[in-house]
Amino acid sequence: MLLHYKPGRWGAVALLWLLSVAVGFAQGVQGRVTDTKTNSSLPGVTVFVVGTNTGASTDADGNYTIRLNPGTYTLRFSFVGYDNIERPVTVTESGNATVNVSLGEGLASLDEVVVIGSRAATARSNIQTPVPVDVIGAKEMRSYAQTDVTQILNFIAPSFSSNRQAVSDGTDHIDPASLRGLGPDQVLVLVNGKRRHNTALVNINGTFGRGTVGTDMNAIPVAAIERIEVLRDGAAAQYGSDAIAGVINIVLKKNTPWSVSAQYGQSASHSNELNKSFTDGKTVQVDLSKGFQIGQKGFVSFGAQYLDRGATNRGGIDTRPLLYSTLPTRGATETDADFQVRYAALKTTDDAKAQAAGLDRNNMRVGNAQLRNIGFMANGQFAVSPQTDVYFQTGLTNKLGTGAAFYRLPSQATQSDLTLYPNGFLPLINTNVYDISGSVGAKGQFGTGWRWDLSNTYGGNSIRFDISNTLNASLPLGTSPSSFYAGTLQFAQNTSNLDISRRFALGGSTSRGINTAFGVEHRIDNFRITPGEELSYSRGFPDGQNFRGNNAAGAQGFPGYKPSNAVNKSRNNTGVYADVEAELGPRLLLEAAGRYENYSDFGPNFSYKATGRLSLIEDLALRGAVATGFRAPSLHQRYFNSESTQFVNSVPRQVLTVNNDSPIVGLFGVGSLRPELSKSYSLGLTGKRGSFSFTVDAYQIDITNRIVFSSQFNRESGNLNVGTVNQILNTVDPVQVITQPTGTTAQVANINTVQFFTNAINTTTRGIDIVLNERIRFGANTLTLSVAANFNKTLVTNIAVPTELSSNTAVANSLFDRQERSRFESSVPRSKINLSAGYAFGRWNVFARSVRFGEVTYLSPTSPYLPNGNRTQVAGQDYPFENDQTFSAKWITDLTVSYNVTKAAQLQVGANNLFDVYPDRLYINPRNNASNLSGLASQSYSGALDNTSNGRFVYSRAVQQFGFNGRFVFARASYSF
Numbered sequence: 008m009l010l011h012y013k014p015g016r017w018g019a020v021a022l023l024w025l026l027s028v029a030v031g032f033a034q035g036v037q038g039r040v041t042d043t044k045t046n047s048s049l050p051g052v053t054v055f056v057v058g059t060n061t062g063a064s065t066d067a068d069g070n071y072t073i074r075l076n077p078g079t080y081t082l083r084f085s086f087v088g089y090d091n092i093e094r095p096v097t098v099t100e101s102g103n104a105t106v107n108v109s110l111g112e113g114l115a116s117l118d119e120v121v122v123i124g125s126r127a128a129t130a131r132s133n134i135q136t137p138v139p140v141d142v143i144g145a146k147e148m149r150s151y152a153q154t155d156v157t158q159i160l161n162f163i164a165p166s167f168s169s170n171r172q173a174v175s176d177g178t179d180h181i182d183p184a185s186l187r188g189l190g191p192d193q194v195l196v197l198v199n200g201k202r203r204h205n206t207a208l209v210n211i212n213g214t215f216g217r218g219t220v221g222t223d224m225n226a227i228p229v230a231a232i233e234r235i236e237v238l239r240d241g242a243a244a245q246y247g248s249d250a251i252a253g254v255i256n257i258v259l260k261k262n263t264p265w266s267v268s269a270q271y272g273q274s275a276s277h278s279n280e281l282n283k284s285f286t287d288g289k290t291v292q293v294d295l296s297k298g299f300q301i302g303q304k305g306f307v308s309f310g311a312q313y314l315d316r317g318a319t320n321r322g323g324i325d326t327r328p329l330l331y332s333t334l335p336t337r338g339a340t341e342t343d344a345d346f347q348v349r350y351a352a353l354k355t356t357d358d359a360k361a362q363a364a365g366l367d368r369n370n371m372r373v374g375n376a377q378l379r380n381i382g383f384m385a386n387g388q389f390a391v392s393p394q395t396d397v398y399f400q401t402g403l404t405n406k407l408g409t410g411a412a413f414y415r416l417p418s419q420a421t422q423s424d425l426t427l428y429p430n431g432f433l434p435l436i437n438t439n440v441y442d443i444s445g446s447v448g449a450k451g452q453f454g455t456g457w458r459w460d461l462s463n464t465y466g467g468n469s470i471r472f473d474i475s476n477t478l479n480a481s482l483p484l485g486t487s488p489s490s491f492y493a494g495t496l497q498f499a500q501n502t503s504n505l506d507i508s509r510r511f512a513l514g515g516s517t518s519r520g521i522n523t524a525f526g527v528e529h530r531i532d533n534f535r536i537t538p539g540e541e542l543s544y545s546r547g548f549p550d551g552q553n554f555r556g557n558n559a560a561g562a563q564g565f566p567g568y569k570p571s572n573a574v575n576k577s578r579n580n581t582g583v584y585a586d587v588e589a590e591l592g593p594r595l596l597l598e599a600a601g602r603y604e605n606y607s608d609f610g611p612n613f614s615y616k617a618t619g620r621l622s623l624i625e626d627l628a629l630r631g632a633v634a635t636g637f638r639a640p641s642l643h644q645r646y647f648n649s650e651s652t653q654f655v656n657s658v659p660r661q662v663l664t665v666n667n668d669s670p671i672v673g674l675f676g677v678g679s680l681r682p683e684l685s686k687s688y689s690l691g692l693t694g695k696r697g698s699f700s701f702t703v704d705a706y707q708i709d710i711t712n713r714i715v716f717s718s719q720f721n722r723e724s725g726n727l728n729v730g731t732v733n734q735i736l737n738t739v740d741p742v743q744v745i746t747q748p749t750g751t752t753a754q755v756a757n758i759n760t761v762q763f764f765t766n767a768i769n770t771t772t773r774g775i776d777i778v779l780n781e782r783i784r785f786g787a788n789t790l791t792l793s794v795a796a797n798f799n800k801t802l803v804t805n806i807a808v809p810t811e812l813s814s815n816t817a818v819a820n821s822l823f824d825r826q827e828r829s830r831f832e833s834s835v836p837r838s839k840i841n842l843s844a845g846y847a848f849g850r851w852n853v854f855a856r857s858v859r860f861g862e863v864t865y866l867s868p869t870s871p872y873l874p875n876g877n878r879t880q881v882a883g884q885d886y887p888f889e890n891d892q893t894f895s896a897k898w899i900t901d902l903t904v905s906y907n908v909t910k911a912a913q914l915q916v917g918a919n920n921l922f923d924v925y926p927d928r929l930y931i932n933p934r935n936n937a938s939n940l941s942g943l944a945s946q947s948y949s950g951a952l953d954n955t956s957n958g959r960f961v962y963s964r965a966v967q968q969f970g971f972n973g974r975f976v977f978a979r980a981s982y983s984f
Contacts, residue, residue: 035074036096036104040065040084043111044787047910049086051145051233051263051298052110057081057093058510058520059458064261066300071262072103074303074393084108134693137596137618137630138240139704139776141166145233145260150845150854151901152272152919152977154292154314155380156224156235156257157182161969162858162901162919164237165797165839166253166776170967171375175212176565177470177496179376179410180438181223183216185835186252187239187708188772188799191221193638193683195242195250198227198257199386199400201446201504202247204466207496207534209643211651211664211716211762213965215834217827218716218764220498220641223468224257226404226442230268230294231310231384233260239776241687241708243636244600244616247528247582251636251685251710259386259400260308263298268981274319275918276973280928280961281323288375288972289317305389305396313381318409319374319972326937326958328948329357330366330431331417337942346942354940366430368937371959374972376410382442395451406440412564413956421558424478426485434477434564441469448504460506467499474543474565480558481546491543494568497535498643504528513591524586529579534642536574536649539567544650546757557745557755559661566651574646574666580606580639594622604637608645612637612682630704631690640667640680644714644764662719662760663739669763674735675720676809677765685710698782705775712766715831718824718868719760727754731818736761767823768806770831774799788848795841801832816874826868826965833864834966838896850907854917857900860968864893867954882934882949889930890954892963897924899969915979923974926962929955 040052048069055062056073057080065071073082075098085091089110096104141164153159157169169184186194191210196203206223210216238254246254273289291314298308328334328350335353337346361368382404390396412434415422423431448462472494478487508524538544544567546560561567582604589597598618605611616634623629648666665671667680691704723730727742740758779794803823812819838861845854867890873879879886903917932952933939939948950957954965962971 034077034098034100034103035072036080036082036098036106037070037072038106038108040069040071040086040107041109042089043109046109049089049110051261052084052086052089055083055085057083064298064306066262066298066306070300072303074390076393082106084110086110134628134695134700134702135620137598137620138238138242138632138689139691139702141235141237141239141778143235143237148229148232148235149268149979149981150905151856151903152917152975154229154270154272154290154316156227156229156232157184159229160184160224160235160237160255162856162899163841165778165795165841166239166774166799167237168835168839170215170970172212172214172967173373173375173964174371174411174413175210175214175964176410176412176436177208177438177472178210178212178214178216179436180378180406180408180440181206181208181221182225183210183214183219183221184224185215186237186255187706187774187797188801188835188837189252189708189710190219191216192219192249192641193251193710194222195246195248195254196222196224196257197246197254198444199259199446200256201400201462201464202500202502202530203257204444204468204500205498205641205643206442207468207470207498207643209496209641209647211647211649215830215966217830218644218714220643223440223442224255225380226382226406226440226468227257227402228294228310228312228382228384228404230266230296230312231259231308231386231402233258239704240632240689240706241634241636241685242616243638243685244602244614244634245584245586247602247604248637248639248682251638251683251687251708259384260296260310261298261386261388262300262306263296263308264983265297266295266981266983268292268294268979270977270979272975272977273317274972274974275976276920276923278321278925278961278973280925281321285319285321285973287317288319288975290977291315301389303390305387307385307387309383309385311383314379316375316378316380318372318377320369320372321962321971321973322369322371322373323955323958323961324937325368325370325414325416326935326948326950326955327416327418328354328937328940329418330361330368331357333418334948335942341942343942347940350940350942361430364430370414370416370431370433371956372411372433373960373962373964375970376408378406378408380404380406384444391449392451394453395449397447397449399445399447401445402443404440404442406438406442408438408440410436410438412436414959415563422480422563424480424482424484424487427478427487427489432476432478432563434562435475436565437473437475439471439473441467443467456511457507457509460504462504464502464504465500467497469495469497471495472539472565472567474562474567477563479542479545479561480563481555481560482542483554488542491562491567492540493543493562493565494539494572495535495537497533497537499533500530502528502530508586519592520590522586522588522590524584524588526584528582528584530582531577531579532642533577534574534646535576536568536572536647538570538573543567544569560757561650566649568649572648572650574648576642576646578606578608578642580604596620604639606639606682609640609679609681612639612684626696627692627694629690629692632688634685634687636685636687638683638685638714640682640714640764645680647764650758661758662762663736663758665761665763667764671735671739671761672763672765674738674811675763676811677763680714680764681712681766683710683713683766700780702778703775706773708772709769710772711769713768713770714764715767715823715827716764717762717767718821718827719762720818720821721760722756727756731812731815732761765822766807768831769804770801771804772799772801788846791843791845793841793843795843796839798838800837803828803831820874824868825866825870829864829866829966833866836861836863836896836968838862852905852907854903854905855901857898858969859896859898861896862893863966863968864891865954865963865966866891882947882951883944884952887930887932887952889932890952892927892930892954894927894963894966894968897926897968899924911984912982913980915977915981917977919975919977920969920973925973926968926971928961929953929963931955931958
């Protein structure tokens with residue numbers, strides 16, 4: 008179960024709710040907000056009382072009500088896609104004042120009020136903030152083909168990167184994301200300003216973000232989201248651990264009309280490299296949302312989503328000459344010509360057998376996993392007194408996914424059972440993901456201007472693995488089940504917060520004041536691994552008999568978690584912070600924040616941040632920040648452990664992942680995990696003239712003690728009792744001596760490889776963000792233009808090699824090899840440029856966007872050179888330089904055309920990747936060819952000379968820019984009432 012905690016604060020807040028009674032309300036202000044052009048009501052407009060934390064949103068009819076004590080105030084009205092306006096109002100004791108306003112179309116998002124990044128009550132747009140913030144509204148999110156949060160952000164926010172992964176176990180279903188080129192666990196996700204929990208999944212396969220634990224933003228229905236704020240600056244001093252790269256705050260809808268939409272889409276693509284057309288990935292999505300006004304006391308809003316996404320496959324043709332038999336070797340006295348004749352006869356027989364059995368050489372599933380996602384989120388607020396509101400948010404999402412592992416050929420005897428699968432099999436990894444969240448709190452005012460907010464937030468994520476179309480190859484022939492329960496990962500987090508703030512005016516001026524804020528946070532984390540059923544991991548029968556001793560144990564594709572892998576670990580931490588923000592007149596804003604946190608498992612940390620904004624001239628300002636930050640090691644990184652089968656150059660390896668407390672880690676000279684520490688600097692220029700606005704921000708982020716998932720330490724060849732790695736692995740997997748059918752003896756070890764987490768590297772990331780916006784009116788029509796770009800570069804500046812390994816170069820290089828280095832330095836595009844335009848005329852809207860995804864580079868784990876400078880020999884030849892591959896930049900164009908049938912009904916058609924662009928194909932070695940029948944050692948067939956896994960990966964899965972599924976077309980109908 009996900010609900011591990013019963014926090015006492017839940018009871019206190021629930022009691023507050025139950026004791027709430029209807030009381031008399033103070034006077035206030037009410038009114039209606041309409042569209043200047045159409046005179047129709049505008050639901051969801053933010054109405055904010057400047058200088059306070061009081062505000063409201065308009066309901067389905069554009070109406071709003073705000074309770075206020077007698078006095079003079081300024082109201083600010085803001086809505087994405089419209090110009091903001093301010094109106095003065097005087098509230099008297101005689102009753103409500105009325106302020107009706109009309110909003111005209113304005114800059115698409117730059118003037119939207121920003122919540123993230125400041126605890127002041129002053130309303131600011133993102134060109135007025137001292138640090139860069141992107142604001143993405145619901146209209147922009149629904150203007151294109153993307154259906155989930157990470158893909159929406161990938162194509163809208165230039166500093167954000169995320170791609171769906173393929174053949175990577177659980178990571179097929181939870182997309183790793185990057186902000187400013189850093190890892191998935193270095194960006195903090197909030198919902199309505201409250202910390203969002205991480206997933207239970209730790210990425211351990213060969214994808215971007217390997218070794219990290221992120222947040223599943225796709226568990227939040229797009230239908231429930233009003234806008235997304237992306238704070239592109241280190242903010243650990245304000246929000247705590249994980250905010251090294253920045254913060255993403257997802258703001259939920261409030262008072263909105265009924266809204267329903269249905270979308271259907273699929274691939275309509277042709278790959279020249281595969282010489283094949285595709286109509287797969289069929290996707291159906293239905294969204295529903297509604298916000299209800301509760302008299303004048305509050306609102307309740309909900310959003311729900313159903314998504315059914317079909318699998319895609321862009322796998323290549325298996326190049327192994329034989330599928331049913333192992334490849335032959337040339338006899339000592341056999342000429343190559345005679346060998347090729349014999350080989351050709353074997354291949355003819357093998358090909359005929361495959362054709363008769365229907366065994367397709369396109370035997371992998373390389374692309375999007377099949378997924379069904381259903382979820383909802385609710386959000387509400389209710390006044391229990393003139394000075395106090397209670398609020399809540401809650402959500403539940405269930406994702407069922409099916410991804411594929413590597414195909415097991417009938418020739419792979421140690422992984423197969425030909426009595427069950429005479430033609431081989433493709434194991435399927437089925438995930439059942441539950442994500443639950445809930446937050447409840449109360450906020451209000453006391454004394455003279457003091458604001459307070461008390462809340463408790465709970466979140467949990469669980470991932471169950473069931474493996475189907477598989478077997479346990481160590482069981483007696485014909486007896487293995489075809490499906491197994493392989494275990495469950497669970498993570499839960501409970502966070503309690505108390506925040507207090509007040510603004511002090513300086514000299515009675517509204518433009519001069521000091522906002523003070525301070526608070527305390529207490530958090531409890533829990534991580535669990537539950538073992539799978541015994542046959543999902545065991546060797547032979549439960550009584551210990553070893554029937555097929557040389558065969559791989561456990562479920563092929565994903566061996567289950569063993570009882571020895573079981574974990575149930577918790578920790579807690581308490582943090583306190585203080586934040587002072589000074590508005591020293593209309594031209595100068597200064598802020599300083601500090602945060603102290605103490606973790607039960609590794610101790611204390613202090614972070615600070617200083618920011619400032621100076622108006623140089625009217626509508627032109629300089630801004631900057633200096634900050635330190637930290638990221639606490641996740642419980643997953645401390646305690647995750649497993650045994651799995653992984654393929655390296657098509658060769659299966661039994662890989663042991665040990666947790667950081669294991670004695671094995673100590674034998675490698677690696678100590679307990681420590682927090683990552685960062686220093687960040689940013690400097691920017693913002694400006695606005697008429698309808699044109701711009702922001703330019705440069706930054707540098709230095710991170711020390713960065714946690715990595717080590718490269719794989721492989722057993723040394725030869726005598727398995729000799730060598731650094733052999734001797735360490737023999738402590739948990741002693742070498743066995745077996746007698747072979749020939750009568751000779753051989754050493755056998757079950758575990759070939761070990762890997763673990765360690766604070767191994769320091770990195771420096773430098774970059775620049777540029778955002779330009781313009782809006783041009785042509786009579787009653789409007790053209791919106793924007794340019795957004797990010798350029799960044801990450802360098803590994805130091806690798807901390809333990810003294811126990813420093814004397815052995817080969818073993819030392821395995822701590823953090825060249826492939827792992829490329830994951831940090833070049834697996835995310837170093838640049839992204841987003842050009843977008845929207846044109847509205849009459850009932851028609853046209854949205855066009857072209858995104859340039861910059862180049863990425865992959866370094867092969869095998870270096871072309873040995874440490875002594877000689878060329879590395881693989882399969883009798885120099886290892887090819889071409890395996891270190893740079894994939895060129897590509898432009899991806901999206902187009903959507905929409906028609907407003909009525910004011911409430913809209914139809915959309917469009918395409919993602921309109922021009923059907925694919926990434927560069929992987930290098931394939933000429934010897935990796937199904938027609939290569941040579942018996943010469945330097946010319947014979949080999950799949951170890953490139954990274955295509957015997958030709959089956961045409962496009963890289965290790966580094967991705969925008970995926971490799973080609974064109975996607977869609978149609979959407981929506982209705983609001």
